[in-house]
Amino acid sequence: MNRQNDATRPWDLVLFGATGFVGALTAEYLAAHAPAGLRWAVAGRNRAKLERLREGLTAITPHCAELPLLETDADDPGALAPLAASARVVATTVGPYTRYGDKLVAACAEAGTDYADLTGEAEFIDRTYLEHDARARETGARLVHACGFDSVPHDLGAYFTVKQLPADVPLAVDGFVRTDATLSGGTLASALTAMGRGRQMLAAARERRLHEPRLVGRRVRVPAGSPHFSGSTGAWALPLPTVDPTIVGRSARALERYGPDFRYRHFASVTTLPMALGAPVAVGALVAAAQVEGVREWLMRRYEAGRGPDEARRARSWFTVRFVGEGGGRQVFTEVSGGDPGYGETAKILAESALCLALDELPETSGQVTTAVAMGDALLERLTAAGLRFRVAAVR
DSSP, rough: OOOOOTSSEEEEEEETTSSSSHHHHHHHHHHHHHHHTTOOEEEOOHHHHHHHHHHHHHHHHHGGGGEEEEEOOOOOOHHHHHHTTEEEEEEEEEOOOOHHHHHHHHHHHHTTOOEEEEOOHHHHHHHHHHHHHHHHHHHTTTEEEEOOBHHHHHHHHHHHHHEEEEEEEOOEEEEEEEOOOOHHHHHHHHHHHHTTTTTHHHHHEEEEEHHHHOOOEEEEEOOOOOOOOEEETTTEEEEEESSSHHHHHHHHHHOOOGGGEEEEEEEESSSHHHHHHHHHHHHHHHHHHHTHHHHEEEEEEETTTOOOOHHHHHOEEEEEEEEEEEEEEEEEEEEEEOTTTTTTTHHHHHHHHHHHHHHSSSOOEEOOHHHHHTTTHHHHHHHHTTTTTTEEEEEO
């Protein structure tokens, strides 16, 4: 296998889509926190925007004045192939990934280059598995999706919870998500794109199930659950139909530490009954609107990609994910929490995931893998040092 510790590659890390809203935040985080000697570059399709970004980064860290700029379009395979071959890790913020992501992930799989993104689009993840997992296994590339708020706090939070429970026994974990935050145009575009492709998403999931190896001797379940009042959290629990529980389930399939029979359920935690009743109606209306192409495009134009909440709003934002884990006669309550989930913390998580892939001693994995499988304890340690909080609240 062609592992990514090849010092002949000029870049340890390339950040693709660095001039977008989350891309710029990720670049700022790297400028402030990347270790000395890291060989990194920023990439995007607009040279002038890259130069303006570099000027802003130089104000944070003077040595960024020499930061390399790689002008590359997400739709140009001829340019993406040498970019991927020149880096040990490529991290990308360019979405919607169903529309813009395939050529870059294909280039990384071919070049044996580790890849990290922010997608929450289940169809893209499944199509990547079907089309590029086998080649990535041959070349040694690790293809790691959902390296932001989707889905690291949930994936690593479940992993952290499982580590507090007995081994080799059936385990059950429930996650309860609370946030106070707002959206960027890029996130809205990705969500609307996914909502408008329900049939394609289901078709990709069915095809993936036909190709995935069967789990032998163990069982992993990720049921949707039902709305209910949770005595464990003191709030209403609404099933949350995001990619996060699927990611947790894939980690559980790959890691025997999750036990012989593992079940995970994923909920939004809502404090008031009117909100619990109104939230499904609002989501249903948005899903219905996304089915009409003209309405979907109008909504995207109303809140263009590249825009997002200002610094003051991000500073007021927060998230908490509480987990209740049970098994072997033990019950644990854990919590993952942090600041602005969609942007400040997402940029931090993507940057630390990319640094982890580039620099840390990790398990020998390849192909499409989750953050818990690819990075596990190393990423937990990084994120804790970076300010995210993973804690055990109680044990019974």
